[in-house]
Amino acid sequence: MTGSVAVVGAGPAGLVVARWLLSQGFEPTVFERDHVLGGQWAGLPGRSGVWPGMHTNTSRVLTAFSDLEPQSNEVFPSSGEILDYLHRYAQKFELIPRIRFDSRVEHLGRDDGGWLVRHAGAEERFDRVVVASGRFHRSVIPPVAGLNTFSGSVGVSSTFDYRGPESLRDKRVLVAGSAVSALEVAAEVAQLGAARVVVTQRRQRYVLPKFAAGVPSDHRIFTRYGVLANEALPAPEIDRQLKEIVVEAGGSPEQYGAPAPDPSLFAAGVTLSQQHLPLVAEGRIALRPWMTSVAGPTVTFTDGTVEDFDAVVCGTGFELSLPFLSDDVRAVLDLDPAHLDADRYTFHPELPGLALMGMWDQSGGYFVPLELQARWIAYAWGGAITAPTATDQRHAVHAYRARRGLPQKTRMNLVALTFARAAGVEPCLDNWPDLRRALLFGPLAPSCFRLEGPDARSDAPARFARDAAAFGAITSNEPTERERRYWSLVQAAAGP
Structure with missing residues (x-):
């Protein structure tokens, strides 16, 4: 099933979900409130927490998507290099003609089985919508x-x-x-x-x-x-x-x-x-x-x-702020400054046709989990994988609600594997004996999620081996003594 999709925001989340929606036959339209793409990485005063002299706190391997390798030789690229990367990504996948710049979304609500988007005084109806406006603004x-x-x-x-x-x-x-x-x-x-x-x-x-x-x-x-x-x-x-x-x-x-x-x-x-x-x-x-x-x-x-x-x-x-959502959508999500109800930060069973991107708080880089979340959304909507049932989503929302009030920050690897499993792209260790150590103890590079599942690439094994060895930590398949010790504990806990 395909159709029209409104994407709110042309930052990394909006760009990567538009790319993967296109791959599944959807027609995304990206609404961007500013005159340039990039979201936070555009560095616009009042819109972004990125300052001119800032460098990433995640390495270039993990600050990239799987379809476009970074050009920078810097281990931790500058904010300007990340913005350039996002421009190259948008150009490679022909996303720029789909972006409506200076189009701030003022209202987003349900409309007779679809979604109504109001912007600059106009209203348009879409079959589906992805909220990718960012979490770190207020x-x-x-x-x-x-x-x-x-x-x-x-x-x-x-x-x-x-x-x-x-x-x-x-x-x-x-x-x-x-x-x-x-x-x-x-x-x-x-x-x-x-x-x-x-x-x-x-x-x-x-x-x-x-x-x-x-x-x-x-x-x-x-x-x-x-x-x-x-x-x-x-x-x-x-x-x-x-x-x-x-x-x-x-x-x-x-x-x-x-x-x-x-x-x-x-x-x-x-x-x-x-x-x-x-x-x-x-x-x-x-x-x-x-x-x-x-x-x-x-x-x-x-x-x-x-x-x-x-x-x-x-x-x-930061507080979570989505002021354009209609009152009834906000009520279903039970939105507050720290929380919103959703199955793995993405879907809600009472809001079919709505997906959320990047609305969790984590330590570590966002590019890898954002791409995996985008693939899950596109695959679930496009039929490449079996979408979660409403019952499964309700159970997930109930489990999330039980954790409200607890610390919400999570680690990048936990979120990334959550989305990789949902999208059907987590590689099986037994299928890759020559990459086993890298898959366990190496970086969660975007290339490792192109080894198996939808959109697997024949060049992914070589790319992942190179990414894992980029800084000399994983240059052989022989684990260190500590890695053996740690893995033996996991195996013992898992049982026969």
């Missing part, structure tokens, strides 16, 4: 007493609005938060002219460097083994293994002069940042516990210390 300013009265010369802002260190040179800067944007902004301004940089955090996280021993950390930690272990082993063992990998790669924060984190990595959390802990060790970034109050330029912290600042920059997360 930044959260934390509720701290007096923060709205802060009188420092630069004021209060979000890392979403950060565009470079110029306005913060020779200033006393307080960065609030310990997620990646907070630590990356703090590191940049500390190295490029701020008079003083302090990071205030609710708890000390473990910090994983982007690059360790010549290997990008996303190749070590976002693996298929991690998914299988998560399914087979008790949580304390998963916690121990992840902590072992993280501490081996970058040490523990207290070794750099930071507070000691919780012994449990799950309780403490982990953030990816190459420069943060070395700058703490050098005294160029100071650490404080969380803020209790603000009065004028003065901030008081929970340990009783007090300090004056010129700027407060908040890297404290």
Whole structure:
């Protein structure tokens, strides 16, 4: 079954789902509110949290789709190179004529078995719709007493609005938060002219460097083994293994002069940042516990210390915002700032013909799971695979609702394998003995999901072998002693 599909957003999610919908015979029309494609990667002020000097925190292998290899030689490409990649992707699959630029979707609702899209005063009816407008647009300013009265010369802002260190040179800067944007902004301004940089955090996280021993950390930690272990082993063992990998790669924060984190990595959390802990060790970034109050330029912290600042920059997360959805659709999804009900973040049984893209919160890169989610949507709608039944979807939604109120951030490999299995493209280990180690302990490169299933490619084995060996971590099929030890635990837990 094919037909017309409205796609909301021309960022990575919108582009990749349009490409795969086309492959299944659909006619997608992409609505983009701005005059350019790229979403966050376009770097438009007020629309994007990407600043000109930003580089990815995921490696080039995992910041790409399976049909177009990156041209950059940089391990962590610049934001400009990612935007160029998205333009090349759109051109390769002839997506640009299908994008309606400067077409902000104002209303999206159900209409007699189809979907009505209102934009720029006009209305159009589509058979189906994919919401791919992005999850990271509405930044959260934390509720701290007096923060709205802060009188420092630069004021209060979000890392979403950060565009470079110029306005913060020779200033006393307080960065609030310990997620990646907070630590990356703090590191940049500390190295490029701020008079003083302090990071205030609710708890000390473990910090994983982007690059360790010549290997990008996303190749070590976002693996298929991690998914299988998560399914087979008790949580304390998963916690121990992840902590072992993280501490081996970058040490523990207290070794750099930071507070000691919780012994449990799950309780403490982990953030990816190459420069943060070395700058703490050098005294160029100071650490404080969380803020209790603000009065004028003065901030008081929970340990009783007090300090004056010129700027407060908040890297404290985002709220889920889909303001164009009709009231009845919002009610069915039970949408709130952190949650929406959906079968594996994608479908709802009471909203046939609607799919959601990229609406989960994760650690790790989005390109690989976005492509897998796009393939699942296109295959399920196009008949290449058996679509989930309404009963299955209801069970999935019920299971998600049972987790509401719990921490929502998940790891990239868990999401990627969820979508790969749904799309029927998870490779079977037994089918690839020469790639077995790479498939278990190597990176979840997009090429490994073209080995089997719909749209398998004959060149995928060679491409995946090259991707897995790109930085020297997986150059043979012989596992390390630790890999043997870890895998034996999973096998023992799985039983005969």
